[in-house]
Amino acid sequence: MNTSNIYNSVERLSELLKVSARQAGAIYGLQPVQLEILHYLSQCNQFSDTPMAVTEYLGQTKGTVSQTLKVLETKALITKHADENDKRTAHLKVTAKGKQLLQTTIPTEMFVNACEVLSEQQQIEIEQGLHTLITGLIKTNNMKSFGICSSCRYNSKLSDGTYFCNLVKQPLENTDIQLICREHEVENKEPT
Amino acid sequence: MNTSNIYNSVERLSELLKVSARQAGAIYGLQPVQLEILHYLSQCNQFSDTPMAVTEYLGQTKGTVSQTLKVLETKALITKHADENDKRTAHLKVTAKGKQLLQTTIPTEMFVNACEVLSEQQQIEIEQGLHTLITGLIKTNNMKSFGICSSCRYNSKLSDGTYFCNLVKQPLENTDIQLICREHEVENKEPT
DNA sequence: ATATATAGTATCGACTCGATACAATATAAA
């Protein structure tokens, strides 16, 4: 019974988010999906800013994503740069115009209004609940987590205070570890 | 800062729901939106099963909804019945085929899997957090709540144990009060 | 009786989305 209640609430909440995103994006002629991709690209690290990463994040096909990206590029909200090592892949950067757009739209007015009236404690509890549910969904269904680098099992802090990714075998900047990574995997809480 | 965290989590959760709904609906050739409308219609009362109510619920335009409903009707998942009093309005009923489809798809497998591993206490906390957030969004942005009849301020229990809606001025069946109503308004918690 | 509001449908154009086909590059195997 609780599963149904949770599902229904998530469904309703998603609907409210969509209404909110549609409203926010409409000012700039952006669809909810376009706004979401722009938002994702503004938050992800250098391993996760490719069309394929966006494809995995949205759970769509690469063809679909390719088209949406073309729209964002036409609107001068993102730019495309070829990878130096792998000539197949492209890196997508949010332009100054795109960043400015995001700053004025996300989080949307509706969510700002709603969170304002909640106490600090309520906000923390809500965020924890959302986090538990998302983690559960990802774990039990073997999905990619798309979490921030610092919470990843591959991330290790070296003795000199810098960070290192054990998957891509590369050092990480301090600014990187707060960004979303497509290779992110949740830490094992069990004792090693 | 918490507002951003909550917004990002809701965005991610919505994406997971969409992936889940797409997967569940694909078996029957249904789009996520079509599945959601079908789900809504299976849960709403006799005042809320019209195209306009669905329009308000989804926050779309009536033209858009009209098209989607046509698809569901073509697939024999819903039927349309003219209102006896108001000849402009139509009532939408989920067919047996539609009900059976919903039973096997909602809640989606992904959510069932995720909720299974959560404790009863965790489920309650998550549901409470979601409810608080949804209520906050609705209140602060003056949106329609689409809650269940029994939690509505217009619902009153008569001395003989039956229920009555003070808005539409009609008695309510015991089965009705657990259904979604488009006229739903949250109760005033303040002393009158 | 007339004006206005409401419920719903029809149609257009922009966009999403999955499927398929294709080109270019990278990697593995022979």
Next chain:
DNA sequence: TTTATATTGTATCGAGTCGATACTATATAT
């Protein structure tokens, strides 16, 4: 090295979503 296979990305088609507009029919207010 050559060949096969995998991966990244683009192009194109058809079905469907979505908002905007125009329209019909009915209901309600004046």
